[in-house]
Amino acid sequence: MIDWKLQVVVSIGMLFYFFVLIYFLKKKQLTTKYALLWIFAGVVMFVMVLFPQILTFFAGIFGFDVPANMLFAVIFFCIFVLLIFLTSVATKLNDRVTKLTQSVALLEKRVRELEQQTASDKKEEETV
């Protein structure tokens, strides 16, 4: 049903995918937490490539005309869920940056007033 040439091409693509993943992990541009997500996705995709019968089987059960349609549907669904997750991560990060900024600003005020206090204390000592 699925052309073996296609399987080979996609397998090479998957290997490239894993190399990119390891590269990002090495460069610390991906925390292990999120890397796990991508590793899991990669493993699932690799299994699909090696055993396309799985896809055909489930596509038949759910009533898809063509197995490819189910593949695309699943991928799109996953992407949407992932995007929602990412926007929530962005929100959380934004909140933390806000708190940090506020903390820094209030600290700046305290330091500035301390400096002014020390400076005026010194001036008083000199004039005495």
Added chain:
Amino acid sequence: MRTLIIIPAYNEEGSILTTIEDIRTYAPDVDFVVINDCSTDNTKEILMQAGANVVNLPINLGIGGGVQTGYQYALENGYDIAIQFDGDGQHMAEYLHDLMAPIERGEANITIGSRFIKKEGFQSSALRRFGIVFLSGLIKMLCGVRVHDVTSGMRAADRKMIALYAENYAQDYPEPEAIVAANLAGAVIEEIPVQMRERQSGKSSIHSLKSIYYMIKVSIALAAYRITHRRVKS
């Protein structure tokens, strides 16, 4: 040698003062700093009132970020040895000097207080112990070092490791990953038999229900770490 005890604390209003008392009893000559990880209870107020040496994090970072802050503090202030000591009362201060001794003698770069060498004191739940044995085997396989109590938060580090951890410290599963990181950096790791107490108050940040999930995640994280990091040739 100047030593610093790093006490990470998140919502430990029930035990933080007794922990400090414990340290003052058995190691009165040693400096300490409490890293208050943006506690939402009265931990901060209690510490301020006691006049303890505290660093208050403006946002919650978790155990990894908190302990790493302690290492940065140790580095900035030129300490020779830094010891991690839990703020929940599980660790026993009487073993502090045992922990420091091998580093002071120059025999080790890292010492870990291990519950499972003499198998005395609180031994943790069976499920946890199984997980720890599994992780110990995994670490042995990944980098060749055998550590029995891989999740023990009671450990000491020398200057070289302080600098390493201050720069890079695992944020999610610090205890096992820090062992791998140290080993790859060429550290000599020694385990010291200690006893620990059962958690007296507050809640552990690792619930028993999540233990299995934790175990899987840690294993993958450790493998990923090993694959993506090179061993430093000394």
